[in-house]
Amino acid sequence: MLFEKRPRVLMPKRLAGVAPRSALAYRGSMAAARKPKTASPDAAPYDVIIVGGGFVGGTLALTLAKQAPKGFRIALVDAAPPSSGKSVRKDPRGLALSAATKNLFEAIGLWPAVEKNAQPIRSIEITDSPLNASLRPHLLGFDDEMKSGEPDAYLVEAGELLRAVCDAVAKEKRINCFAPETVSEFDIDGFGVRVHLASDATLKGQLLVAADGKRSGLRQRAGIKTIGWAYPQAGIVATVAHERPHHGKAVQHFLPAGPFAILPLNGDRSSIVWSEEPERAQQLMAGSEDAFVAELTRRFGHRLGEITLDGPRQSFPLELQIARAFVADRLALVGDAAHAVHPLAGQGLNIGMRDVAALAETVVETARLGLDIGSPTTLERYQRWRRFDSAFSATVMDGINRLFSNDNVSLRGVRALGLGLVDRAPRLKRFLVREAAGGTGDVPRLLKGEGL
Numbered sequence: 001m002l003f004e005k006r007p008r009v010l011m012p013k014r015l016a017g018v019a020p021r022s023a024l025a026y027r028g029s030m031a032a033a034r035k036p037k038t039a040s041p042d043a044a045p046y047d048v049i050i051v052g053g054g055f056v057g058g059t060l061a062l063t064l065a066k067q068a069p070k071g072f073r074i075a076l077v078d079a080a081p082p083s084s085g086k087s088v089r090k091d092p093r094g095l096a097l098s099a100a101t102k103n104l105f106e107a108i109g110l111w112p113a114v115e116k117n118a119q120p121i122r123s124i125e126i127t128d129s130p131l132n133a134s135l136r137p138h139l140l141g142f143d144d145e146m147k148s149g150e151p152d153a154y155l156v157e158a159g160e161l162l163r164a165v166c167d168a169v170a171k172e173k174r175i176n177c178f179a180p181e182t183v184s185e186f187d188i189d190g191f192g193v194r195v196h197l198a199s200d201a202t203l204k205g206q207l208l209v210a211a212d213g214k215r216s217g218l219r220q221r222a223g224i225k226t227i228g229w230a231y232p233q234a235g236i237v238a239t240v241a242h243e244r245p246h247h248g249k250a251v252q253h254f255l256p257a258g259p260f261a262i263l264p265l266n267g268d269r270s271s272i273v274w275s276e277e278p279e280r281a282q283q284l285m286a287g288s289e290d291a292f293v294a295e296l297t298r299r300f301g302h303r304l305g306e307i308t309l310d311g312p313r314q315s316f317p318l319e320l321q322i323a324r325a326f327v328a329d330r331l332a333l334v335g336d337a338a339h340a341v342h343p344l345a346g347q348g349l350n351i352g353m354r355d356v357a358a359l360a361e362t363v364v365e366t367a368r369l370g371l372d373i374g375s376p377t378t379l380e381r382y383q384r385w386r387r388f389d390s391a392f393s394a395t396v397m398d399g400i401n402r403l404f405s406n407d408n409v410s411l412r413g414v415r416a417l418g419l420g421l422v423d424r425a426p427r428l429k430r431f432l433v434r435e436a437a438g439g440t441g442d443v444p445r446l447l448k449g450e451g452l
């Protein structure tokens with residue numbers, strides 16, 4: 001039964017570590033809505049209301065639409081207009097998708113649209129040297145370990161991925177989209193959630209999901225604190241075209257200012273993720289294109305011939321951030337709203353897709369039993385599944401960044417020894433490839449390619 005039909009009774013016992021009830025209502029602080037919207041609100045209640053229709057929120061909406069029992073209804077609210085058809089949100093990032101994310105996309109019928117623009121990663125090389133080193137010795141490589149069957153990772157352009165998600169959402173009858181639109185207030189009690197939109201409409205549902213990114217307004221208004229810190233680094237991203245083919249090889253140079261990644265895109269193009277000191281990054285962004293390409297070439301090298309910029313460059317602040325709780329009363333956090341990690345291993349979005357698969361599995365199983373999908377028991381199961389795993393991944397990436405982003409000679413020696421040993425241990429390398437592909441641990445069924 002849904003919200004409006006039930007009598008009011010006492011609140012269920014609060015979940016451990018969640019915000020107090022009084023923090024779960026907020027009013028008027030989010031940006032005003034812009035017209036037009038893609039759906040008009042109606043009085044019929046939804047099962048799930050997702051705020052944030054980016055990669056993670058959009059994929060969650062699609063997954064529930066495909067897997068939940070008959071009659072299940074989803075509302076999707078996003079502050080930006082949908083990115084579909086010819087109107088694609090500008091985002092110069094290349095995103096590495098793990099094999100597990102690909103499995104999820106296959107299960108919900110999204111993979112054919114994504115695959116059109118996806119470049120398989122066939123090998124990985126890792127080097128560690130000062131910027132001016134004449135040689136960058138190969139320290140660790142993954143080549144044979146990645147050739148056992150299907151590719152373990154793919155590179156896609158962020159704008160194209162978002163377009164594929166938005167196009168699929170637009171076709172799905174069980175999803176009602178409200179975009180561009182924002183939430184001005186939400187109220188939660190033991191039986192349901194009421195979400196008041198900036199346009200004055202009200203949506204009712206059983207479960208509210210915050211997929212509104214790193215600066216999640218829903219998380220803040222729910223009083224959920226975060227743990228973390230800003231890195232003394234900015235992530236510069238750009239796409240480059242080059243003269244020679246990359247043969248699907250991804251390269252990670254650990255330079256003293258931070259990791260510099262060359263990630264293969266389809267065609268003779270690569271995506272760059274360049275971690276740099278924030279002030280230096282600002283100068284590079286403000287300088288001329290020629291000066292930028294000259295600095296880029298110092299790091300990129302000449303292996304693939306001459307390089308040219310193929311699109312805009314952008315700089316992102318980098319930080320580690322983990323929400324202290326992934327759930328509150330009738331609220332679940334997913335994606336960057338729950339955790340933001342250093343991009344050095346290209347895992348942020350893939351961790352978000354683990355949230356999607358875990359929450360979808362939890363919600364669908366609960367709905368099939370006719371139970372309350374927003375109950376503390378349901379949400380606690382999701383939180384148990386995802387919080388430790390996300391915090392662990394964030395910590396590993398933080399540790400790698402700290403170990404490598406410096407010019408300390410003794411640490412360089414330790415790194416060379418450690419990576420050299422890993423390079424000579426084929427079983428360990430296969431395990432690491434499986435780990436990066438998202439195939440280890442308590443993997444949700446959709447990520448293993450199984451239906452719910």
Ligand SMILES: Cc1cc2nc3c(=O)[nH]c(=O)nc-3n(C[C@H](O)[C@H](O)[C@H](O)COP(=O)(O)OP(=O)(O)OC[C@H]3O[C@@H](n4cnc5c(N)ncnc54)[C@H](O)[C@@H]3O)c2cc1C
Pocket residue numbers: 030031051052053054055056057077078079080093094095096097181182183211212213214217235236237273316334335336337343345346347348349350351352
């Ligand atoms: C430089 C860089 C490189 C990266 N590379 C990789 C990679 O290779 N592989 C990988 O897996 N990850 C990578 N990541 C991480 C990845 O980009 C993020 O994890 C991912 O974008 C998170 O998706 P999301 O949907 O949770 O959040 P977002 O992408 O931030 O989407 C949030 C959505 O919420 C909407 N929204 C925001 N506020 C509101 C509001 N108030 N009301 C309604 N809607 C709202 C926004 O419009 C947006 O659509 C990288 C990150 C960076 C910075």
